[in-house]
Amino acid sequence: MSAHPDTSSAPILTLDRVSVRLPKSGDRDFAIEDVSFSVGRGEIVCVVGESGSGKSVTAQAIMGLLPKGQLTLTGGSISLEGEEVTTLAPAALRARRGQRMSMIFQEPMTALNPVERVGTQIGEVLEIHTRLSPAERRQKVMEVMEAVHLPDVPHLVDAFPHQLSGGQRQRVMIAAALVLDPVLLIADEPTTALDVTTQAQILKLIAEMQARRGTGVLFITHDFGVVAEIAHRVVVMRGGRVVEQGTRDEILFAPREDYTKMLISSVPSLTPPAREAISSPVALSTRELSKTYRSAGFLFGGGRTVHAAQNVTIDVRRGETVGIVGESGSGKTTVARCIARLIEPTAGTIKIGDTDIATLPERQLRPHRKAVQIVFQDPNRSLNPRRTVGASIVEGPENFGEPHDKAMARARDLMQLVGLSPDALDRYPHQFSGGQRQRIAIARALAMEPTILIADEAVSALDVSVQAQVLRLLDDVRQRFDLAVLFITHDLRVAAQICDRIAVMQNGVVVEAGTTAEIFANPQHAYTHALFAAAPGRDVRFGSGIAAAV
């Protein structure tokens, strides 16, 4: 946890019964209703909630950035250092933004202008709000870039955003937000799009800035790990209302409201539960599996060669869940797509039972397609929006000659199995929530009676409470159908809870593999160490109703 705030002085930001109305076509009347909280000088307040809880609208309301004509502030007061901002004229509000309060966003790539040098973009704030000369501006820009620990500032100041890594871009955003020393920094999910090791660095940076400059931070997140890591105080939101607020320790260790308790207990613990070793026959085994991409050079000269996966060797037994853990670009999804034969591996073998499917042509591959099924990450895109969920589920069995009536009867059973009403088969995907769609995708996979189920970040896009339910469902079907599950994830907490064994991947190579308990208790490889060290909220034990300090 970060340095403690100065609570003696008056808060810099106070929201008092703020309400924002949704247009008539919305699914409720208010985006946020009667939201009240405050942020003190040098204090980090986390607003935490699931999707649709109104946390981002709250940030937009404070910044005066509510989309015109769609969301309107209908009541309440927002005061920044005692000054009411809801009634400010647009020009005055513009002056406050940047100088007194500033904001950083989730996607550092889209928040930066791709055709302007990063130094110019940071300097733009100075150009608008101050009368500094170009040389003074550049000096100040370089100072703030040093302050956010960007490397090699004299060169980087003239770089373009695409030349920077994701974490560096987010540092640039923070530099631009802090260059005028605002009293309030609003951070809207600033680390959600980042890898866990990068996230840890950015969280550290935000805490450092808050401690050194005394900036008040309003930190919006869905991740309780992050909350545990940096929050002084926590505001829990649900459906546009504040459910509960209190200090970090009050909310994490002694929540009063059932909703908060449920949220906290849904966060998977980093401590893997005891698991029995599985000695059933091997259902899937890859040997030396590699996938190389070559981009052709232009006319002359060689192209670039990218080793997306190199010599990956993995065994999955029936009834066993094997996790592949890694950050973006580690090659974990490439391995999954090779095994599902959505792409053809460059080298190596993929054995399903006794057959090597690595290089089978499509025609001979078809009979084996039944055996391997995959559940994708994005619940909005994994079902054809134009077909009923029933049609999606029976598509596979019908491809293999099962009569329609029989396939439909089984689809009804499967819907029941995944916890949905069988009568919903004739509905369309948009009528279901994300979690429900993910259940349907699981039902579709099960309809093929596979022996191997690949879950490619299958719960990563889901809210934490829904995520817990879908994880339980995956574990349930694994036992019921004796499935070999290959679980691809970037989330160590999820991996700890569901996997029997884990392979850690970095840059296309498996750097460490072993049972989940072994790896969590005694990681060998430096990268695995780094991953664990970066996991936010390690000093809090989640997942058992009420969190406990470790």
Added chain:
Amino acid sequence: MALTDATPLRSRPSIWAQLARSTSVLIGGFLVVTMLVMGLLAPMLGTRDPAEINPSVRNKTPGYEATIRDDEGKKIPVAYRFGTDSLGRDVYSRVIYGARVSLAVGLTVSVISIAIGLLIGLVAGYVRWLDGIIMRFMDGLMAIPAILLAIGLVSVFRAGLFAVIAAIVVPEVPRVVRLVRSIVLSIREEPYVESAITVGTPTPTLVVRHVLPNTIAPLIVQGTFICAAAILIEAILSFLGIGIPPEIPTWGNIMAEGRTYFRIFPHNILYPGAFLALTVLGVNMLGDGLRDVLDPKMERRF
């Protein structure tokens, strides 16, 4: 685990309701339907035979009234609402009948180009090794101007509807191919398409069932724009005398006929010109409105 029903989200208004609310769809649709009805019902709208030549009433101004003898020698009064041309033909009848050719060319060209373009586009988007060959060939086709091609076709075959349609279709097809190919390339990466692959859906079924439906809406929109362009190009070709033979009334032919005496009798060009402009405007407005409703990227949020 408790069974949960699907959550009925607040449903969006149906496509038809959205179309009915769009001003440009309503105005454009009204214009197009009016022209269509006019063309279809041409014999019933007080028209005469559009090819009938009457030397006694040459070059008359709009509203001219005359009495002429019919086949049995009876005298009947005739009003030339839009005047007559230099051969004494009734411009009103010619303009009304002219709608038939224009709309026929517009519709046929858009249907044919979309059918051919869709097929080639699906192949180019799905069969990767054919893609380069097909697209370079399409680039070549696209470089041929319709008017030049028409001149070539007319000199080889006979001037007529077929040559006109072929001359307009050839340069339009590559545009459709590009559109379809780009949609196919983005849709084939969708997880639901990949899911269909993993449940063993054969490629032809996969394309028809999961990829093709996504091309319909953009193709309808593209079709209206092709239709408008085709109507215009047909008029241009006829005006230049390389399109439909001059005895068949088309707006382009009527204007070509009236060109000589334009300073004295401007009605010969103005009336067909006005109908042509209204039709093209109507088709374009319809297309714009359809794009706003059908294209999900233009959809307003909330």
